[in-house]
Amino acid sequence: GQQLNQSPQSMFIQEGEDVSMNCTSSSIFNTWLWYKQDPGEGPVLLIALYKAGELTSNGRLTAQFGITRKDSFLNISASIPSDVGIYFCAGRPGAGSYQLTFGKGTKLSVIP
Amino acid sequence: GAVVSQHPSWVICKSGTSVKIECRSLDFQATTMFWYRQFPKQSLMLMATSNEGSKATYEQGVEKDKFLINHASLTLSTLTVTSAHPEDSSFYICSAGPSNPNIQYFGAGTRLSVL
Numbered sequence: 001g002q003q004l005n006q007s008p009q010s011m012f013i014q015e016g017e018d019v020s021m022n023c024t025s026s027s028i029f030n031t032w033l034w035y036k037q038d039p040g041e042g043p044v045l046l047i048a049l050y051k052a053g054e055l056t057s058n059g060r061l062t063a064q065f066g067i068t069r070k071d072s073f074l075n076i077s078a079s080i081p082s083d084v085g086i087y088f089c090a091g092r093p094g095a096g097s098y099q100l101t102f103g104k105g106t107k108l109s110v111i112p
Numbered sequence: 113g114a115v116v117s118q119h120p121s122w123v124i125c126k127s128g129t130s131v132k133i134e135c136r137s138l139d140f141q142a143t144t145m146f147w148y149r150q151f152p153k154q155s156l157m158l159m160a161t162s163n164e165g166s167k168a169t170y171e172q173g174v175e176k177d178k179f180l181i182n183h184a185s186l187t188l189s190t191l192t193v194t195s196a197h198p199e200d201s202s203f204y205i206c207s208a209g210p211s212n213p214n215i216q217y218f219g220a221g222t223r224l225s226v227l
Contacts, residue, residue: 042221045217102155
């Protein structure tokens with residue numbers, strides 16, 4: 001089956017620093033989604049990407065849909081303590097299926 | 113964004129009993145909903161796809177007789193964990209989304225603890 005490789009697995013950064021994480025796939029996806037999950041909560045959608053090459057921002061967050069359709073990255077600029085959490089990428093392969101494949105997550109810790 | 117409500121958020125039950133978890137789409141209709149299971153420090157694992165008006169589609173290794181799914185309306189899907197055992201203790205999360213755009217929103221999750 002399809003697999004998503006998400007890296008890094010965890011990050012410790014200083015408040016104010018920028019953060020970058022990415023996901024790569026063994027096959028093509030038509031939709032890339034980035035979620036954030038806080039402990040004991042469900043994932044919250046951050047950014048959705050629908051076209052190869054698309055670059056989308058949501059406040060301090062920026063994500064891009066790779067040209068090859070097999071990768072995506074998420075950047076967080078000027079990190080703050082509330083950015084702490086687990087970030088998941090998810091991809092949808094294409095028409096006819098709404099199922100998502102998830103990466104294993106990136107755990108972000110922000111040191112004040 | 114769209115709102116998905118999940119209830120209860122936390123449940124403790126005795127071994128051998130059944131537990132029902134509800135997932136509702138509050139501001140859109142969802143012909144398809146998804147049920148996930150998440151173990152501590154792990155990613156989400158898709159258990160089944162819930163289809164309104166028809167049988168759910170289960171992922172390999174998920175027992176359909178143990179995890180009963182009912183999707184009787186366009187805004188409600190239920191997951192019933194039957195004859196629960198301690199190994200069923202986990203975090204269960206549902207998701208749903210409008211077909212256009214095709215994205216999924218998640219419920220807040222249900223923490224199940226089986227004693």
